[in-house]
Amino acid sequence: MQKQPPEQWPTSVSEAMSLQEQLSGQVIREDRLGEVRHVAGVDVGFEADGTITRAAVAVLSFPALQLVDHAIARRPTTFPYIPGFLSFRELPAVLEALEQLKTSPDLLLCDGQGLAHPRRFGIACHLGVLTDLPAIGVAKSLFVGRHAEVGPGRGAWQPLLHRGETVGAALRTRPGTRLIYISIGHRISLPTALEYVVRCTPKYRLPETTRWAHNLASDKRHRELG
DNA sequence: GCGACAG
DNA sequence: ATCTTGTCGC
Numbered sequence: 001m002q003k004q005p006p007e008q009w010p011t012s013v014s015e016a017m018s019l020q021e022q023l024s025g026q027v028i029r030e031d032r033l034g035e036v037r038h039v040a041g042v043d044v045g046f047e048a049d050g051t052i053t054r055a056a057v058a059v060l061s062f063p064a065l066q067l068v069d070h071a072i073a074r075r076p077t078t079f080p081y082i083p084g085f086l087s088f089r090e091l092p093a094v095l096e097a098l099e100q101l102k103t104s105p106d107l108l109l110c111d112g113q114g115l116a117h118p119r120r121f122g123i124a125c126h127l128g129v130l131t132d133l134p135a136i137g138v139a140k141s142l143f144v145g146r147h148a149e150v151g152p153g154r155g156a157w158q159p160l161l162h163r164g165e166t167v168g169a170a171l172r173t174r175p176g177t178r179l180i181y182i183s184i185g186h187r188i189s190l191p192t193a194l195e196y197v198v199r200c201t202p203k204y205r206l207p208e209t210t211r212w213a214h215n216l217a218s219d220k221r222h223r224e225l226g
Numbered sequence: 227g228c229g230a231c232a233g
Numbered sequence: 234a235t236c237t238t239g240t241c242g243c
Contacts, residue, residue, distance in 0.1 A: 006231095010227090021243085042234080043233095045233095045234070046233095046234055046235070047235095049235085050234075050235075059232070081232095081234075082231095083230085083231040083233090084232085084233055086233055102231080104227075111232080111233070112232045112233060113232050116232085117232080118231095120233065122232070123232075123233085137232085139232055140232080140233085141229095141232065141233090142232085143231070143232045144231090176243090181232085184232080202229065219229090
């Protein structure tokens, strides 16, 4: 992976907001991805009362979904959690973890929103633009927008509308469980993003990529093991 | 102004 | 996100 040290990382919310408004214009909303052989899940956890940010990336083969590589990075937390500015808090550690990979992923599945964001620049867009990799936002809860009721079957979905624009989709990956919210991060269209998410989610509510990354980043694992 | 608010 | 045991239900 290439280097992307957050040298001039924003410190204030106003600074971060200008950056979002500027970078959102660089998001590519159409399919510009090659053959997908490796899909990576990205997740972040915190230690020591939130003073340490821990990022985990899990690279799985596609479509077999077997773990082939992973990396974990820790950094001091430097930005507070403010709805709408999640990426400024989590990405420094994520970028560091990505640099440690031996296998470069062809597609990233990020925890959180992509275009389904007040300024159309959620964490999946931010990570996609910084790495120039195709990226999808996979969120466990709704942030902005509304949608019609989604059918009970696996794969059922409804468009997510915000200010008259389709910014993502509410997707049912598993019957009897809550929906997940999919939105474009970078270099991929919404229909294609939905296809990949469904194919990465053969059994549980969340994609295998996300589950692996989450386990690697979980506090439990770091307390019991190394 | 009021309330809601990814992880 | 994180702190946390048992418990209800398929």
